[in-house]
Amino acid sequence: MIRKPGLVVSRRQALFGAASLAAAPLAMPHVARAADPIRIGLLLAKTGQIAPQTEYLANGTFLALEERNNMIMGQPAELIWLDEPSPQGAVQNMQKLVQENKVCAVLGGSLSSNALAEEAKAAELKVPFVCDNAAATEITGKNCNRYTFRLNTPVIVQSRMLAPYALKYGKRWYHITASYAFGQDILRSSRELLKQAGGTEVGSDEVPLNTPDFSSFILKIRQAKPDVVVGGLSAGDLSTFLKQWNELGMKGKIPFVEIAIGDTDIWAVGPEAATGTFTKQWYYKNPANPPAEQAFAAAYEKKFGKPAADKAWMGWITARSLFESIEAAKSTETMPIIEALENWSFKGSKSDYRYRKFDHQMLIPNLAVSVKDKITDKWDYFDVKATLPENPADIDKVYGTEEEVGCKMT
Numbered sequence: 567m568i569r570k571p572g573l574v575v576s577r578r579q580a581l582f583g584a585a586s587l588a589a590a591p592l593a594m595p596h597v598a599r600a601a602d603p604i605r606i607g608l609l610l611a612k613t614g615q616i617a618p619q620t621e622y623l624a625n626g627t628f629l630a631l632e633e634r635n636n637m638i639m640g641q642p643a644e645l646i647w648l649d650e651p652s653p654q655g656a657v658q659n660m661q662k663l664v665q666e667n668k669v670c671a672v673l674g675g676s677l678s679s680n681a682l683a684e685e686a687k688a689a690e691l692k693v694p695f696v697c698d699n700a701a702a703t704e705i706t707g708k709n710c711n712r713y714t715f716r717l718n719t720p721v722i723v724q725s726r727m728l729a730p731y732a733l734k735y736g737k738r739w740y741h742i743t744a745s746y747a748f749g750q751d752i753l754r755s756s757r758e759l760l761k762q763a764g765g766t767e768v769g770s771d772e773v774p775l776n777t778p779d780f781s782s783f784i785l786k787i788r789q790a791k792p793d794v795v796v797g798g799l800s801a802g803d804l805s806t807f808l809k810q811w812n813e814l815g816m817k818g819k820i821p822f823v824e825i826a827i828g829d830t831d832i833w834a835v836g837p838e839a840a841t842g843t844f845t846k847q848w849y850y851k852n853p854a855n856p857p858a859e860q861a862f863a864a865a866y867e868k869k870f871g872k873p874a875a876d877k878a879w880m881g882w883i884t885a886r887s888l889f890e891s892i893e894a895a896k897s898t899e900t901m902p903i904i905e906a907l908e909n910w911s912f913k914g915s916k917s918d919y920r921y922r923k924f925d926h927q928m929l930i931p932n933l934a935v936s937v938k939d940k941i942t943d944k945w946d947y948f949d950v951k952a953t954l955p956e957n958p959a960d961i962d963k964v965y966g967t968e969e970e971v972g973c974k975m976t
Contacts, residue, residue: 606670607673622829653682672694676698681705692713697716702721727964740790768791787816805834837947847933917961
C-alpha cells in the first residue's frame, strides 16, 4: 500500500494512476470530481523584503474563502500556498501546483520579476493565473496572454495619475528607483512624462534590492537640489529610504512622491519619518469605500486585531473575483473560468471593477494620498486627496487604448 496524508491507495491503483497521468496532456489542469475539494494555488513570497506585504495578501486571500465558508459550487475548497523564492523558483512551484497539487487556478505574483515568469508558465500550463500585486506594465501589455489576469494598476497608468502632483512642485526631478522590473518601469515612464512636460532630470540612481544604506544617494540628491524626488522603491527599501531621509534632515526640505505606496511600507517608516504623496488603490479609512469593502475591513480587523492594509484588500478582491468566476462558470475547467473572469464585475463606489477583455487588466480607480501633517493614530497615516480619474467615464481612456497598451492576446 502507498500512503499519503488522508489517502490510502493500492500499488495497482497507484500504477494505474501514474499511467493515466503519463498519458494525459501535462498542460491540462485538474477538473475536480464531486468528492474532491476544489484546489486553488497561491504563489506568494514567504521570505525577503516583500514578505510583510505578502502576509497581508495571503490573509486577505484566505479571508475571501472563509467568507464563503470554504465552499465553491457547493464543494469544499482549499488554498495551497507555495513560495516565490525567485522567478525560477516561482515557476517551478507553479508547475508543482498544477501537476502535483492539481489546482484549477493560481493566485499570486508578489513581485513583477516573479509575475512575468509566472504568466509565461501559466500560458504553457494552460491554467488561469490571477496576479494580485505586481505592477509592471508588460504583464498586461506586450507580455499578456489569455490565461493571465491582473489587478494592480500598471506603472505607466499610475505614473500618469501621479505626474500632475509631482509637477506642482516643479519641473526639476531626481529619480531614485529599484534596479529591477518595477523600478525600471517607473523610471522609463516618469522620464517620458517629464519630457512631455518640458522638465529636466537633474539626477538618477538605480539601486539594488535590500539596500541597507541610502546615505550616499541622499547626499547626491541634496547636492542636485531638485524640485521633487520621484521614487520607484518597493516595500522594505522604500521604508529604509524614508527613515534615512528623515535622519539626514531631508524631511520637509525636498518633496518626495511615488506610485503604489503600501500601508505596510509607511507603517514601517513610523510617524516621525513618514512623508510624501503617493498613489494607492485602496485605503481602509476611505469614506467612499462601498459596503462590501467596509464589511471586509471590519471582518479583517476583528479577525487579526489590526486594520486591513491595502495588500489585504488586493488579496481579497482578486480571490473574490476568481471564486465568484468559478461559481459562475459552474466548472473547474480552464476556458469556462477564463470566460467567467472576463465577465466578472464588482460594484465600486464610483464605477464597477472589471477585467478589460482585450488585456485582462482590472479597471479600478486609484487614490492620490498624502501623509498627514500630524499622525495621531499608529495606523491612519493618509489623507485621501482625490479619486482618479475624477470622471469615472474616463477610466478606459486613462488605462490606455488597445494600441497604446500593446497587448496582442492569442
